[in-house]
Amino acid sequence: MLNQWLYKQVDNSALVVFRVLFGFLITCEAWGAIATSWIRTTLVEPQFTFNFIGLDFLQPLPGDLMYYYYGLMGFFGVLVMLGYKYRFSVLAYGVMWTCVYLMQKSSYNNHYYLLMLLLGIMACFPANRYLSLDAKQNPEIKQNHMPRWVYIVIIAQLWIVYTYASVAKLYPDWLDASVAGQLMQSKADYWLVGEMLQQKWVHWCIAYFGIFFDLLIIPALLWKRTRKTAFIISIFFHLFNSFIFHIGIFPYLSLAFTLFFFPAETVQHIFLPKKSFYDAGEIIRPKNYKPILMVFGLYFLVQITLPLRHWFIQDNVLWTEEGHRLSWRMMLRSKSGRIHFKVVDKSTGKALPFNHRDWLSRKELRSVSTKPDCIWQFCQRVKKDYAAKGTDVAIYVDCKVSVNARPYHTLINPEVDMADAKWDYFWHNDWLMPSPDLSKREVKEHVLD
Template structure:
């Protein structure tokens, strides 16, 4: 165990990744302001659909979020330069974690992955070379790192890709339905739009997606296939960047290759002045037990959380219970329509409620197919009405369609959602059972 975890290896890959990662997270922060993401998700809304239990983060909403993201961007630049790294990296991780937990409307799996990587990087000695810290404080300078630093990064990436592949093993992905639905919205793209509508192209997208996620890490790990895997990775992620426009995620994924190439190769190409470490010393730290315990618990959660939906009643594709934090990326197309009713508990009078007045555009579209957001909206309506002196029950008549199928009733309209409790690891009976073949295009068959 000591030889596997605490043998020292060259740290060229880690310090290069730190520089690239810092650039990307700084770009994420400043880009969120420039593209209007901060305005749409954290300034304009009166409230956000935060992760349940993190309601206290609502106090941060408003124009102050611009300064918040500027500060994050500055921390990202500090990480890139390796300046005050031991402060800047945890600071960015903390601020980004709050952003992630603050809202679910603009949800993207790379936000979750970025949060995990930020915290992992906060543990790693990524500033020991090629950094301002090493320049200004020569005593911390080192050309090596313990091997566990590399192993935790590779394992995290491997978990993400493996679960992303396995999640695609279901009928609507395998028969090309999902690719067809996603590509339909890309038909107006310059030059490639018509190409993406071809059936054989959509077939390739379907199965390359499964195979890439399943085999890319083994391809990169094996020296004989590493360059092939890297070339495939670059093409795959650049294609995703152009077609799906998912921010920094494709470029962060390309940068993962730095974990797999030999230090000799990286040093010759990028840091020719750096000393190549080859001593292979085994240095066991005093905090060995704590380190092993922390990462063992962490990876048990990383392996366990993505399979928790199997312990819920009904299909996760319908209920969404267990969907988040599970690397279920771009797996379904889901939409809904909603009618909300409030009933005065004192008079029994029931009236249709204008819930749209409480929401901004993105929130109106996203909440209808997600039970946790539906429940949160009911709680918010009850709170808003209570501030007016009204004690109300909240009922919702919601219908959803999945992957281009028919609309089906989704929520029990006779349940007062405002009086229900939320259980993170238990099925909610007010979610109606999934109809047979609800995610098939039965209307066209």
Template sequence: MLDRFLFRRIDNAQLVVFRICYGFLVSAECYGAIITGWVRKTLVEPKFTFSFIGFEWLQPLPGNGMYFYFAIMGTLGLLIMVGYKYRLSAFAFAFMWTGVYLMQKTSYNNHYYLLMLLAFIMAFFPANRDASLDAKLNPNLKSHTMPNWIRWTIILQLFIVYSYASVAKLYADWLDFSFIDVLMRPKKDYFLVGELLQQKWVHVAVAVFGILFDLLVVPALLWKRTRKIAFAFSIFFHLFNSYVFRIGIFPYLSLAFTVFFFEPQTIRNIFLKTKNITITKVLEVPKNRNVIVGILGIYFFVQLLLPLRHHTFQDNVLWTEEGHRLSWRMMLRGRQGTIQFKVVNKENNEVKYIKLDDYLTNKQKNRVASYPDFTWQFAQRLKKEYTEKGMDVQVFVRSRVKINDGKYYEFIDPEVDLASVPWKHFSHNEWICPSQNQ
């Protein structure tokens, strides 16, 4: 039964068309990051970046290096789109994008994480078997079929993303619409819709629609009777997000995913213009069947567990941020904070208060003041700087944080020397003060 489901050969038109869209969109993302100044602001102008803990060695290339880095990624996207040297191009892009993802989290976005996962998934898929330069140059490569597990890998990944995103919205500030109000305030000056976005009824509609769309869109796209309606809602939802929240290629990538829900022959007729292809749905169980099933099982087991890990930590994830990343908790909160770093020389008790402007960009300052891992990493950086000067120091912090429109509360224990405590990846960091009804 499992083999018949996973290894039945199906039309590969969905994968081929998605490859073309995916390649174009990641190319646009990379070139666009250069043109819009994202690379300059995020990777060139800062004196250093806040990488994921454990990857502090991974820093941007000096000078104009990151412009070339993104230009290369953009070119790899074009090669993926046309299907030339596909495997090499897809894996090269996957590793390069992962490097960018890990070397900076000041501009962290769940969508960047999704693209990292997708980049590796696509690198393993045989997406260049049709409508590609590879297939044209090597006719033996050409095929109009793929195993069914490829399509369902994409569908299951999307189902996990959307389902966890929906469940995460079931908390007080979303359900009383107050966070929607916070989200919409900066949009007041938007052309035509700015004032509309400040209306209470719009906030209610956005909150309810956000929960229901994320929860139902994948099942609705799978069911033929509701597929066209769900697709129409998808177009509205993603174009709305694109205009209002300015989140790059990801609304369009989400729309591209919908090709996996329509009949392959329909996709082939519209996009590939090959109407006379006959697909024989035969069962071909490969010799590495157990390897494929094992990898898929482990991968989705991890994907199902990662978003739940915050339940194993003490306190509320909205306050501590422990377990927030890699969990599809999208657009759920805004954080603001105030912070003061005090460096104490252990030898003579000399005290120095750190001027953050000497080290950080405005966006980095906001993260250091509001997110515990940023605070800890900056304390470690200060310790390293003073150690290189021959000084043994302690680093203390006075920090207050508020979530959304809540009150400011003390966030970091001011008596703890952050320079001397390790970061705990799998348990609660006790120097984060307890939440106050967050």
């Protein structure tokens, strides 16, 4: 019965139109990075990047080659939009995007992670069966239908993302609107709305609208009675985010997803009026349907459990960052840090002249000042550099961090030699100091993550 439901054929208009929009947006993402200073500040100028730990082999290409890298990525995005060599093109973009995502954390963004997942998901979809160069060159693949599981996969993925984003906001600093206020501090000079964004009532609206939008938007789009209202609210929400937070293609990608919530007849009538509508409802089950079900079942099991891991790791994730990434913890807090490194020659016991600012870009300095994994990686890099010169060093870190405009407290145990410290990939690192009693506040300029 489940197999019949999943493999029942439905009209594919939503998927076809989404593929075109998706290809256009990922092209904008790649070529937009070239047009702005993102590639230069993130991948070209830094002496090294903070890759995901254990993936040191992923490093930016030398010189200006990363510009060509992104140019090629954008070209694959165009091919996805046109539906030419579709599966190869979307996989090629996906591999290249994943490599960049994993080779640097200074510009970490949950939306980048979502795009990595979507590229893999889209490679599994028959999105080139209509309105594509593939179908034009090979009419045998042309179809106006697709299996219903395509809808299920998209909606399930979105439901996971939005639900976890809502649940993560249910903590005191978000609920009292203080985080929303800190978010808006840097927007005071925005044209027309800057002054309004500093009002307390706006902070309360942002805080609770964010919680309820993330929690209810998917059910509201699924229910016919609330679908149009939810769509209008989505337009406002995502355009507001685009204007205020400058988060790239994500707001527009989110709006494109609403295609999967409207009746296929409506999508076909508006966007593909010449396409014949499919309503035969055949059940076409592939021979390898069991492995397909197992792969997607395992995928969603990981997606559901991965964001929960921080609950099983010692101490507060807001402080330790352990379990923060890949968990849809979006725009949740602000952090600022003060850091100093003491490099000691082990053979003499004398401190060596060292200024970490000579090693780090401005963007990387923000990460090293507040994020334990980046601090550890930086110490390993410094140790390796000195070892190449024949000097064995110990590195001690004096790092004080403030979370959500609260008082500064020591993050790293200053007595631990961080050059010799070990990194625990899955559990708590005991060289982190316990999280402080987050009870007092003091207003400071913070770095939002």
